[in-house]
Amino acid sequence: MAGPDPRRQAVETLLEVLPARGEGASLRLALASATGSLEDRDRGLFMDLCFGVCRNFRLLEHWLEAQLDRPLRNKARPVRLAILCGLHELWFSERAPHAVVNAWPDICRKLQCPWATGLVNAVLRKATSTDATAVRAGLAPAVAWSLPDWLWKQWQQDWPEQAEDMARASATAPPMTLRFDRRRLDRAGALAMLEEAGIHATPGRLSPWSLYLEKSLPVQQLPGFADGLFSVQDEAAQLPVEQIEVPAGGRILDACAAPGGKTGQIAERFPGAELVALERDAGRLERVRENMERLDAEATLLAGDATRPEQWWDGEPFDAILLDAPCSATGILRRQPDSKWHRRASDIRELAGLQLRMVGALWPLIRPGGALVYATCSALAQENEQVVRAFLGDHPDASEDTHAPGPANAARTGVQLLPQTGGQDGFYFARLHRKRN
Numbered sequence: 001m002a003g004p005d006p007r008r009q010a011v012e013t014l015l016e017v018l019p020a021r022g023e024g025a026s027l028r029l030a031l032a033s034a035t036g037s038l039e040d041r042d043r044g045l046f047m048d049l050c051f052g053v054c055r056n057f058r059l060l061e062h063w064l065e066a067q068l069d070r071p072l073r074n075k076a077r078p079v080r081l082a083i084l085c086g087l088h089e090l091w092f093s094e095r096a097p098h099a100v101v102n103a104w105p106d107i108c109r110k111l112q113c114p115w116a117t118g119l120v121n122a123v124l125r126k127a128t129s130t131d132a133t134a135v136r137a138g139l140a141p142a143v144a145w146s147l148p149d150w151l152w153k154q155w156q157q158d159w160p161e162q163a164e165d166m167a168r169a170s171a172t173a174p175p176m177t178l179r180f181d182r183r184r185l186d187r188a189g190a191l192a193m194l195e196e197a198g199i200h201a202t203p204g205r206l207s208p209w210s211l212y213l214e215k216s217l218p219v220q221q222l223p224g225f226a227d228g229l230f231s232v233q234d235e236a237a238q239l240p241v242e243q244i245e246v247p248a249g250g251r252i253l254d255a256c257a258a259p260g261g262k263t264g265q266i267a268e269r270f271p272g273a274e275l276v277a278l279e280r281d282a283g284r285l286e287r288v289r290e291n292m293e294r295l296d297a298e299a300t301l302l303a304g305d306a307t308r309p310e311q312w313w314d315g316e317p318f319d320a321i322l323l324d325a326p327c328s329a330t331g332i333l334r335r336q337p338d339s340k341w342h343r344r345a346s347d348i349r350e351l352a353g354l355q356l357r358m359v360g361a362l363w364p365l366i367r368p369g370g371a372l373v374y375a376t377c378s379a380l381a382q383e384n385e386q387v388v389r390a391f392l393g394d395h396p397d398a399s400e401d402t403h404a405p406g407p408a409n410a411a412r413t414g415v416q417l418l419p420q421t422g423g424q425d426g427f428y429f430a431r432l433h434r435k436r437n
């Protein structure tokens, strides 16, 4: 029996993530519950529609609104999302336009909206006579590059020269980037192994362990993936772990560990260290366990709250702590595009408060002479250098001594990388050294 139609499934998933009213579900969770029922060959189209519509939501909506004589009612949400999916396919995919125009009226019937077939057909046919570049021309950047107004304003304030490039990068599909396991491969060997499997890749410039794939593919097609030779990790996300320094056999805490991307990287970098991985969400800790098993690496896994060390710390100091803190994800919007529609400006103040509390709570766990690496995937100064400056202002026993991995640094305290089209994600990190008494 054929599995569910990927286009129809995409509309149903987007209804959960981008509802007409109320809070939307997280795209990551909605995808996880939907992809299981799809056939392998349909998964690519389904994912492309879900990510693409979230990435370009505001642009697609803007164009659609201009075509309608009367606004669509809230109860016609499935039709609206079906049209947005069709527009995404026409303007951002290689699929044949006539096949796209023909597919969506049928999906409307399947969605119990037969009344909309004529409308969908007419709008999509009209869309074939234009493209995204023409539609974007003359539009305000927040509409053209699909950002909420509050975020666009904040980026203009924080990064006046880079804001438009950041917006463009955030609306564009990201590259697939790998980290190879330095314990078992060097760069030339990793590239040769991929090449032999017909996979073209180029090395990154900032992280010596990063490889950019020419084309994204399912991880199962990567040679040695099941054995941990390669992990999927953005190049910028690979940099915070490289700031850690510990003596042989040292003790390291990864304080916000799930799903375990950086836990695995720490284990590859310091195979002899004692590694503790802490995560508040016990369910997500399972992802860390799976990751470590795949990499053939070990860590002590703890479910606990980083702001309450008295509940889980054994009193033994750490030589280094990585705090990859929960944040707005504004540096990785192309990978987590629902965040821009779910976050509010007021969330940022709350997040910055939590981040500062986390650094303060973990600081006493570091031995004098050790260091805490603070990291986020945020592209907002309020969650990044402002948190670090506030912390340094209150802690005379702390000094900042981050090593910049290259010339591109937008911050004065720590390192701020901004999202680049075809390049790395936006990421921030700062190394905070605990002075000896």
Ligand SMILES: C[S@@+](CC[C@H](N)C(=O)[O-])C[C@H]1O[C@@H](n2cnc3c(N)ncnc32)[C@H](O)[C@@H]1O
Residues within 6 Å of the ligand: 255, 256, 257, 258, 259, 260, 261, 262, 263, 278, 279, 280, 281, 284, 304, 305, 306, 307, 324, 325, 326, 327
């Ligand atoms: C940015 S993610 C970490 C990503 C991870 N370091 C990696 O590289 O794969 C932040 C994580 O912090 C967890 N978290 C949030 N609040 C926490 C808290 N108070 N204590 C510990 N973990 C927390 C979240 O559940 C989430 O898994």
